[in-house]
Every structure is written in structure tokens, then in C-alpha cells.
Amino acid sequence: MTLRRVVITGLGALTPIGNDVNTYWQHLLSGVSGAGIITHFDPTNFKTKIACEVKNFDIFQYVDKKDARKMDLFTQYAVAASDEAIADAKLDDYTDLDKTRVGVIFSSGMGGCTTFYQEASPLNPEDPKISPYFITKVIADISSGHIAIRHGYMGLNYSISSACASSANALADAFTYIRLGKADAIVAGGSEAPINMPGITSFSVTRALSTRNDDPAAASRPFDRDRDGFVMGEGAGALILEELEHAKRRGAKIYAEIIGAGMSADAYHITLPHPEGIGARYSMQQALEEGGIATTEIDHINMHATSTPAGDLSETNALQSLFGEHLHHIILTANKSVTGHLMGASGAIEAIATTLSIRHSIVPPIINLEHLDERIDPDLWLPLNTPQEKDIRYAISNSFGFGGHNTSILFKKYEA
Numbered sequence: 001m002t003l004r005r006v007v008i009t010g011l012g013a014l015t016p017i018g019n020d021v022n023t024y025w026q027h028l029l030s031g032v033s034g035a036g037i038i039t040h041f042d043p044t045n046f047k048t049k050i051a052c053e054v055k056n057f058d059i060f061q062y063v064d065k066k067d068a069r070k071m072d073l074f075t076q077y078a079v080a081a082s083d084e085a086i087a088d089a090k091l092d093d094y095t096d097l098d099k100t101r102v103g104v105i106f107s108s109g110m111g112g113c114t115t116f117y118q119e120a121s122p123l124n125p126e127d128p129k130i131s132p133y134f135i136t137k138v139i140a141d142i143s144s145g146h147i148a149i150r151h152g153y154m155g156l157n158y159s160i161s162s163a164c165a166s167s168a169n170a171l172a173d174a175f176t177y178i179r180l181g182k183a184d185a186i187v188a189g190g191s192e193a194p195i196n197m198p199g200i201t202s203f204s205v206t207r208a209l210s211t212r213n214d215d216p217a218a219a220s221r222p223f224d225r226d227r228d229g230f231v232m233g234e235g236a237g238a239l240i241l242e243e244l245e246h247a248k249r250r251g252a253k254i255y256a257e258i259i260g261a262g263m264s265a266d267a268y269h270i271t272l273p274h275p276e277g278i279g280a281r282y283s284m285q286q287a288l289e290e291g292g293i294a295t296t297e298i299d300h301i302n303m304h305a306t307s308t309p310a311g312d313l314s315e316t317n318a319l320q321s322l323f324g325e326h327l328h329h330i331i332l333t334a335n336k337s338v339t340g341h342l343m344g345a346s347g348a349i350e351a352i353a354t355t356l357s358i359r360h361s362i363v364p365p366i367i368n369l370e371h372l373d374e375r376i377d378p379d380l381w382l383p384l385n386t387p388q389e390k391d392i393r394y395a396i397s398n399s400f401g402f403g404g405h406n407t408s409i410l411f412k413k414y415e416a
Helices: 021-030 073-089 113-120 134-138 142-151 166-179 197-205 244-250 278-291 309-329 343-360
Strands: 006-014 102-107 185-192 235-243 256-265 300-302 331-333 394-401 405-412
Touching (some): 006 166, 006 185, 006 343, 021 343, 073 113, 073 185, 102 142, 102 166, 113 134, 113 197, 142 185, 166 235, 166 343, 166 405, 185 343, 343 394
Parallel strands (some): 102 185, 300 331, 300 394
Antiparallel strands (some): 006 235, 185 235, 256 405, 394 405
């Protein structure tokens, strides 16, 4: 069986630093932090009072009031990002599009948690009343359903939930299904809207969140000696993955190619990564083997790098173990220093950044890194505060999640 080539033909992003791909990319390059004091609720009495929220989002630019009330915020975000990606790819403009061959894999780590809190917390057992849309707003797969209904896509359709690796897993699955000939194109990505009272409190009690409330813009600081946890974010990212010949027949714009995907489990702890990064190393190694690429060919890695004391160190240990001396020739970046951690959507928006780095030969900076953790190699190529220009042929984007889930996607500069 001949495996088919898979390319990226459309991008869509709704993030704390921009509500479209171009704004997101420009602010990522300029290092504009998306963090601030929480506005979704009054955080006065909360230990963590900061987050990276989406700004000025208007769902009525996409759907009417009747449809909007049927969606949790995470689904609204998914609709916005996927609409942009589909329009960017001009997928629906193709008159010969076989919609039974177009799928949607759109993921979320937490699903409709805001709806669950709003509807379930006041439920009175003596007079139980709840919205008829409760189930279809809460379940994590529903964004995939909404996207398919909106565009009439009748191919494979589902969601993956693997915590903060969810949308990266969506990309890995989409890549695999297209390679195997089970779809011609797939809308893949993820969305998350976890900034609510139980969302912030639950991660706070695990000591995962930063409490640098007096300086939100400096709170997300991967690899820094004084990092104290991640800054929660929200939003969505969508990519159109497409079989190469199908894309060429349409005359589609091609951003980059995906040539490998690796997935693994730490099998170590429900929240902590393996300290030596064994699972992370294995997921990257699988992606390289599938793509037929040597470690010495990698030019850039977009790290998971959440700004937690254990997570950043585990990932750098994995990189040093796998890449050895060549690691000093790889530009490493950490988008979460700017965007915060979009949880289940982070893999998708970071895949977009990796794709654009390849296309434009430039890597966004890491901000807030003032004093490198002394346990991390000081000679690593970290683009501090300013972008780094480099011709990038091969790049990896890493996403890891609670439960020990690891996913690595291998990208290549498109060559006809």
C-alpha cells in the first residue's frame, strides 16, 4: 500500500493574543503577552487571579442568537477558528468537493465545563430543572458535530480527549487517516474555554498555576529559575490537513507538509511528567522514525514548555537525551510564554506557529526568561525576547498532558 502525502492548506486561530491567524502570528513574533487579571468572573478571593483570556470575541459574527445559545463557549471558539481555516483553504469553494471524504476531528481537554458549572451547581433536587441543551453543550465531541453540520462534511467525525495533548492527537489522527486513504481532507484542531471558577480553583489546588498576580504579563516564564506554574489560557486552533494530490487539483495554497507523528505514555504519574522525559523522548523518536528523518536534520522544536518547574525540566532532559550535541543547533521556542497554556487547544495553535515558522523562516521569541534554571543547559538555542531567522526544513511540535499523554508532530517544508 502506498501511503499518501499530507499537507496543510488552511489555518484558523482564536487566541489570547489575536482573534485571527495574522494577528496571532504578529503578536507572537513581537512577544506581546496575552495575560491579565481575570474578567470572566470576580477573582478577588482566589489564589490565582490571572489568566490569558480571549479578548473582544463576538460569536454573532459567526452564528445567530438562536444557534449561539446552543453552544458552550468552547464550541463557539471552535466554530470561529474552523471557519477561518476552511475559508483560508478555500475548501468549500471547490465545486468538485466530495463531502463524504471530508472529515472533522476537533478536540478538547475539558469540553463544556462552563456550562456544566452554570447549570449543575444551582440544581435543586426538590425541583430539578436544567437546560434542554445541557448535554449537547457539555460533551467534548460536540464541536466536531457543529463544524460538520455547518459545512456539510460527512466523513469521519469525532473528538479526542487527552488533556493538553488533545488537539495534537487530533492532528496525528487526521494525518494517519489521510495517509491511509480514508479521507481527502480533515478539519483538525481543538478548543478550550476553562477560565471559570471551578477551572481556576481545580488547577490551583494542584499547585499547577502561577500566582504572580501583581505582574500577569511576566507570569508565564518557561525555563526561568523563578517560574511557579502555568498561566491558564483559552481559545481554539484549526488546521486543514489534505492529501497532496487533492490539494494540487484544487490549486490550493500549501503551507507545509506533515510527515510523522508519535504518541506515547509516561506510565508514571497522573499529573507529573517522568523526570527524565522518557515518554516525551519516545514520542519524538516515533515521529522521526515515521518521517524517515535523522535527529541531525531537525532545525526547530516548538516545545510544550508550560512554565511548571517539573514539566520544563523533564522536556529538556528528553531533548538532550534524544538529540545529544545536535540540540545546540536546533532553535527551541516556547509559545506559552506569550499565549499562556490553552490546554487542549495548545497543540493546535502551536502547530500553526510551527507551520508559519517553516513558511516564513523565522521563530517567535521566548519572553520572561530572565534567569535560566541552573539545571538546564545554558548553551541551548533559545530565542530570548526577539525572533530568530533561520531556514527551517524540519520541525517538531510537542504536546504533553495530565495522565502522561505525549504527542509529537513532525513538519517539513513543502517541496513539490
